[in-house]
Amino acid sequence: MSSFSEKHTITALVEDRPGVLNRISSMFRRRGYNISSLAVGQSETSGLSRMTFVVQGDTKTVEMVAKNLNKLVEVIKVLDISDENAVSRELALIRVNSDVSNRGEIMQIVEIFRAKIVDVSKDTLMVEVTGDEDKVDSLVDLLATFGVHEVMRTGTVAMSRGVAFESLSGPEN
Amino acid sequence: MIKKGSQIVCESLLREGCDVVFGIPGGAILPLYQTLPEYPELRHILVRHEQGASLAADAYARITGKPGVAFATSGPGATNLVTGIASAQMDSVPLVIVTGQVNSWTLGTDAFQETDITGITLPITKHNFLVMDARDIADTIKEAFYIANSGRPGPVLVDIPRDAFIQQVDYSDEPSIDLPGYSPSIKGNNRQIKRAAKLISQAEKPVIIAGHGIIISKAYDELRNLAEKAQIPVITTLLGISCFPEDHVLWTGWPGMHGMAYSSLALDEADLIIALGMRFDDRITGNPQKFAVNSRKIHIDIDPSEIGKNISVDVPIVGDVKEILLELNPIIEESVHPEWLKRIDQLKIEHPSLKLPQTDKLLARQVIKDISEITDGQATLVTGVGQHQMWAAQHYRFKKLCSFLTSGGSGTMGYEVPAAMGAQVADPDATVWSICGDGGFQMTMSELATIVENRLPVKFAILNNGFLGMVRQWQEIFFESSYVSTGYSGNPDFVKLAEAYGIKGIRVTDKTQVKPAITEAMDHDGPVLIDFIVEQEDNVYPMIPSGMTVNEIIEENLDQKVTS
Known part of the structure; x- marks a missing residue:
């Protein structure tokens, strides 16, 4: 589907609590996923932040990144918008x-x-x-x-x- | 109603159905301990090392299906729990751990016994919390229990500063759960379930591989119905052992690095693998690129991140295995596979992985076989990690459901002593045998005091070979028998050690003494420790070396003498 080491864009809606960024970066580090860039800011709802990750990897890797992000209790919604008109x-x-x-x-x-x-x-x-x-x-x-x-x-x-x-x-x- | 934080902790635990806590007090958690006498329904078991608390809670959880609960104080108390927490995370065991923390106003100042335990346990818990205000304790503990024991279970740690235990707050509202990002999938997708049913109907050589998920979800009957309805042989994973009675005609052993050769070969020859509540661990797959390439695969698991992680699958179904089997079983066709079952019988004859060599020597395997025979497969077996663990899994024939406790994913040596304690607390009427290595036993043997104090009639069988046996085996096979740091020449006299704790000790040095000693232990009303002086340089076979395939399997040459 997609070539190796393509850049993928993933967004995540997360709870705005102390330690959330730590949990997410710890997951990336532990599983050996590569973040090219990461941006965080408040979302349209108070108490929730939205993150954008640019991740390097093949389709399978990016799928695993999204699944593992979603597994974190404080992560509410994960979207891969790489193939979208974004x-x-x-x-x-x-x-x-x-x-x-x-x-x-x-x-x-x-x-x-x-x-x-x-x-x-x-x-x-x-x-x-x-x-x-x-x-x-x-x-x-x-x-x-x-x-x-x-x-x-x-x-x-x-x-x-x-x-x-x-x-x-x-x-x- | 005004209550102290410590009272809210106790009442929250009771509300969640907790009746036993394993732990040790210390400065930061002392206000909680001083409240315990107000709640006699909450039985506290004073362990001798916090690792014993987390490992005992693990076993308690596996037996009861409820989260195991442990307390520890801040700093070293909390860090001592870590090995047990990591074990529980790897084996999907629900724990709720409450740690005391230094006073909130000293957090971050390197105060006495301050450790960032939420930071330390972040990658080895399912989730953790630092509760700064007593008003948040009730909700947090409710959330902790919910997270620990729903979806794929795991350990949850709640860290509470000392002052929050003392803080007096209004405690009237019913606690509630607010976890917008957490909603485990339970029901499987219908379309995928139909696809699975179709594949099962088409298969000529199907095999089930049943994992820990069957035990967690208590899907014993559903597994059995599936297997019997379509006449499918059942292989289990190591943690799946005792999810399917091993005197059943369809039971086909367990595969992988030290599993039965016929199980590994059956997986390799199958045209359909139905994987239930398991995660294709590397100890099962060996080289994942070459694993079971002849088959299509149905993978049912509650954790979406396990699907496609190690092995590509044809039909993925995310959800609770029991719920999914309840949907799947009625729509599969009744069928038989006489040729395939005959082929598996033939594999069993050609590869007698469980046959013992003829010898007068005392083999560790013989001890397991004899315990299996004398207990009629009805005991709860708890093991450490290494050769004795593999032999226990191979040679005990489990007929009682959920009766094999072992540290599978994490491989935590020393599990055998505190976990046997936790298993006995969870089920006082069970016959609990702790199968110990002489290495692992010495890592947690301090819990013998706890076992005596609580009158737990655990039977310990130390398979004493004077070595870290599995490491020695690897040195023999991969490092030209260069036994670096694996010989235990300074072992204590375990019989005297047992007696020092007030436990009956028996030493066995000869094959003929094995059965009488086991019977004597069974007849004794209380804990017993048997020190079996077994053959030192015996190896676990079969063996598929790490990262290899079933084609590279090393089987025992039964004609050769056992050891030189």
């Missing part, structure tokens, strides 16, 4: 070398990516960009030619378009 975004802050000589060139690149310059100093610029992972990767690559000092990424958050989708981790049948 919107995924992350935000990155990038501090790049810049002086008067190249500032214009960097600003042009930033504009093409519909990113923003949010801080300017004598020798650097701070760029804020939002987009899917590939877009952020491309911008970081392009800016690397000027010298990137620091990159801060939030990790992907994702939501499927439309309404209905099936839980991957419910009962097998």
Whole structure:
């Protein structure tokens, strides 16, 4: 169905309690699953958080990740939205070398990516960009030619378009 | 009504049907202990080491089907429980553990006897709680019992700071459960059940492999109805032993690393495997890529994460095995498989895995066979881990349901002493035989004091070979008999040791003394310890080396002398 080491996006609705993140990360560590990125925030319901995981692995691995997530008492609902028509975004802050000589060139690149310059100093610029992972990767690559000092990424958050989708981790049948 | 946290703990336990607690007091949990005299219905058994408490609670739970309960204080008290908790998690045994914690205002300051026990037990519990306020105790304990003993059972730990035991709060409301993320599947999917029935009807060489799930779900009759209706041979897993009477004509042993060769071969030759409440452990599958490649597989288990974990299956059914069999049995066709059953009989003749070699020496296996004969397969057998465990599972013919207690997944040596204690507490009228290794026995023998104190008539059979026998066997086979750190030259005189505790001790050094000693132990009204000085370098066969297949099975050469 899917090739080895593909990236999968899983979201989970969880109870917002102390130790929940610890339980989840402990499960990933113990079972040897690889998290490429993890983002957590409050959901539309108070007391519940929503997490987005980007997980590297084949279909079977990702299925086991979802099942083991669902097994945790404080995890309420798990969805694999990899194959969905989903919107995924992350935000990155990038501090790049810049002086008067190249500032214009960097600003042009930033504009093409519909990113923003949010801080300017004598020798650097701070760029804020939002987009899917590939877009952020491309911008970081392009800016690397000027010298990137620091990159801060939030990790992907994702939501499927439309309404209905099936839980991957419910009962097998 | 105003109550203290400690009173709420006791009343919550009683409400959940708990009648026995195993534990040891200490500073942080003392306020709870000081409340116990107000609740005489709650019997407390004072163990000698907290590992004894968690392992005894494990056995108590397996026999009664209710969660086993253990208490320990903070720090070392709590960490001593850990081995028993991990064992229970691996073997799906429901426990509710209450640990005392340092006062809430000192948490996180490395206070005296402070240990992050919820952190430590996070990966080895089904769930755990830290209760900071006495107002939350009743709900939490109700949730703990519900989580521990529903779905796939497991241990739940509730950590309570000292001040919450003393805190006085209003205690009037009925406790309630609020677990939005927890809802185990019980009913199987109808479509899959129909598919399973069709596969069973089509199969020519079907075999059932029945696991611990049958015992947990008490699906004994349903298993038997399925097997008899379609004439399907029944293999069990190690933890499934005693879920199906072993004098039944369809009983076909147990497979895997040290299982009967004919069981492993039957799995390999089958065209359909019906796996009930089991998890295709590596001790059964060997190399999972080459395991039972000739068969289609129906896998019924309550834990969805076990389906497809080790072995790909054709028909997965998630739910309680008893509920599912109640749906499945009526829709399967009555059938017979005379050719297949004849083939299995032939495998039994060609591979006599349970036959003992002719010898005058005292073999550990002989002791098990004799206990089996004298107790007529009606005893409850509790074992440690290693050679004696495998021999007990091979040579005792279990005729009583739920009568074999062993640490299967975790392989916890020392299980034999406290678990025998827990089994006897759970069923005072049972004949409990603790089959011990001389190694494992010394890990938990401090519980002999508890056994005497509580007048528990457990019969101990130490199969004393002066070695960590299974490790020695691996050294013999895989490390050219280089016996590094496996010889126990400093063993105590176990008979004198028993007598020091006020327990009757018997020593057996000769094959002819075995039966009289067992009978003497059975006739004695109280605990007995028999020290069987058995052949030192005997090996467990058959053996499928780790990660291999049934084609690489090593069987015993019965013509050769037993040991050099």
